[in-house]
Amino acid sequence: MRHSGLISLLVSWLVVALVSGCSPEKSVGLTFSTWGSIDEIEILKPILEAFTRQSGIPVELVHIPQEYAHKLRLMVAGQTIPDVMFISNEALPGFAERGVFRDLGPLIAQDPAVRLADYYQQVLAAMTWKGKLYGIPRDLSNLVVFYNKQIFAQAKVPYPRAGWTFADLLRIAPRLTKPGERWAIGFQPNPLVWTPYVWSFGGDIVAADLSRCTLTEAPALAGLRFYVDLRNKYHYAPSDEEAGNARMTQLFATGKLAMFVYGRWAVPNFRKKITFPWDVAPFPRGPAGSIVDTDASGWAIAAASRRPAAAWQLVKFLGSRWSIEQFTKSGLIVPSRPDVASSPAFLANIPEHSHVFLDVIPQGRPTRVPVAYDEITWELIDELGPAWTGEVPIEEAVLPLCKRITALLREAS
Amino acid sequence: MAAGKAAFAVPVSTPGPKRHPLAGEARWAWLLLLPALLIIGLFSLLPTLGSFAISFTSWDLLGPPRWIGLANYTALLADPLFYKVVLNTLEFVALYVIIDIVCALGLALALNQQLRGIGLFRTAYFLPVVTSMVAVSIVWEWIYDPRYGALNVILGWCHLPAIHWLSDPHWALPSLVIVSVWKSLGYNVVLFLAGLQAIPTEYHEAAAVDGATGWLRFFRITLPLLGPTLLLVGILSTIRAFQTFDAVYMLTHGGPRRATTVVVYWLFQNAFTYFKLGKASALAYLLFTVLLFLTWLQWTLRKRWIHQEQVS
């Protein structure tokens, strides 16, 4: 008894030191990681339940709402990588390059149930890296103009239609704007939203061969200048003070924006919340056309998965017509499959002109993803902030920014 | 904070004269040491060495690290952003340390005169110290809100123009300094108060008899006698300021236009956002060298100071 105190202490230390060395028990089911809002998870859950009912394989959902790609990389390093991962085309190259994902080619070749012809060629390209397909695509994501029909009707302005131009935008904007109260168009500092202006003016952020930044060239600058003028010169878009606490989705939903540029994923929320009539139109044409992004996301399998067969079953199920229809019905996605895209699941509900999302695909352009994509995106948001608020002229702000981006591109090559 | 704790001094004496060992003394000693040695060795010493090794590699967490020699260090020194980050850090440290010391010393002097309710004041000053920086950052984000925030409302009362505290490149860093000073002020007040209370009252009484005025007494007596405390507070604050992270992460994310990217935030970004772990480790070692120098400076100066006091 004299040593009991010490012994029990030491034993507990040893237990901590040794037992904890073993990895925690693995559950029998598949692990499946995804990002997305709570609403999105509510759409996903019944689909996963249907899979478990059909296959008998339980699925453990790992929901990572923020910084998904970063957390995924930490999980790879921690050897806790999920069997199946939802992945976007922006994050795919970094992981694919390092052999994190399984090449799906051989699996598809052996499996007559999956036909690549069922998917849009553009989304398959977005899920491909160096000639190998790494993900079965869920959706195609691109940008359109959401507009408030009520404001257009009140201002007696015809709705925007395919083929409308930046000049048209400048022409109708004053009639849609009531200073301090209502604005013609939204303004977001997010590169995703302003890149179409740059592209449609004939410019780009980085050169096609990813060797240097091209934002300082005339076409790109013209696009940026047009965008920043919408807000700071013409006041057709709200300033930060005027927007106050609200983001653009909320301003649009509360009837304070006549138009704003955004993606399909806003639709479920708008269907629920918006009481006025609204619709979508293509992005306006510039000197180089009306060019928006064609991004995609899909499901990949971990190369290190211990249950590749079960993982493939899940990915197949998720990519099936029935599953894609479920996602599509909610309004959340532009489906990766033409069969679903041409069905009522996509076209029947509001917005009335949902086919606009499909019409713009041929002119679309995938986002260029260099190795330092995250770092470059961060610089784009940070360095241009003061230009968007008008503190620094955009032409001045892009100079150090472009230098930095070029340096990052060189460093990576 | 690890470095901050180094302020606790090391007595050099060893216990007792020669004596007989207790039964099984050495064996017991190792048993008692085992848990602490295991944890500290594995999770502190080993990583410090590991970090040094990683700083010579290129590593993105997905593949194995690749040895590239001094390339991370040379790349850092060639990167203009590195110098911007260093300048930001120095600006933050200087503003923070000076404002903190002036305010804390002022409050400590006011507290150090047998007033009623000292304990209450001291507790009030200490509240920010014990709360989480993440939590208070959220409160300050609300205070800094350009439209509804308390600070701009107060400026409005005084008919002053509103300030974009966190989104104006000129104000973002000072805004972080304000939060940081507010957060740690109480800590330094307590340290100064301890230093002031250690000054024997005879000095002041003697000076009062000689007819020295308040300011004269402060500069001729209080300040010199407060020297060691001033040095301690100064160096502790400097070390703390070099390590600032939480507020940057919560309030500015290092922006706008990199105006608030300080060294530890950049280190974090490189390691866990851009996954350049070799570069991050090189940066960590550069930071370490600076802090090591400061700690060494503190120890030697204190030793000399104490020595002088004992001599005089």
Add this chain to the structure above:
Amino acid sequence: MKRVFSYAALLLGALACAAPFALLILTSLMTYQQTIAYPPEWLPRPLTLENYYQAFTTSPLLRYFGNSVLVAAATVSGQLAAGAMAGFAFARLRFGGRSVLFFLILATMMVPVQVNLVPLFALVARFGWVDSYWALIVPDLAGAFGVFLFRQWFLNLPQELEDAARIDGCNPWQFFWRIALPTALPAIATLGIFQFLASWNTFMWPLIVTNSDAIRTLPVGLAAFRASMHETTNWPLLMAATSVAIVPAIFVFLALQRFFLRGLMEGAVKG
């Protein structure tokens, strides 16, 4: 006159220190509508506890809270046990390599935590601890500061106590457990509160090693909650959640501030 001046300065300082907390509590009791009224209002009208209810029901706040309590309790116990035992050994027992070892431990105090971040993550990942309590607890179960604090304390133990222990024929453990440790209550309290606050407020490490809400502690959870409001910031709801993170630390401090302040003062003055 001088007193009036001092009081004014002190009051102003106290006001500046306390005002953000007042704003926190007041805002947390407002409705969302009131916080976007212009010009802004300061007093909640109507007064509502709805935000607290919402904070607990729409976010895993309770889970974060529980995780924080668990991690703090585990690391405080670990730090106390490991620190007291090692500190005692360094102060009172003789063994080969004592000064080298103590110097090594002391040296770790000079290394900023950020230096260890990357390899520590790699190590924890190797153990398979990413996104688990192990990652949050184990690396923090012992620390140089605790060892150092207890060594200081036990060095000051009167020699007579040790002599008495010898005469009674105690072995080192009995000397430690029956005689030395009971005198060390103030050191225990000081280290306990230091470690509690450090654990309760720590952010960077949990930010890196946690992915899921089930494991997150309050600061990381709070940061995630804040980031999740990217559409609109519901300030009163956010303030309610924030006050849940702040209030326990303040209570612990108020209850134990004597030990906390003494720990600080001793550290500062003795040097």
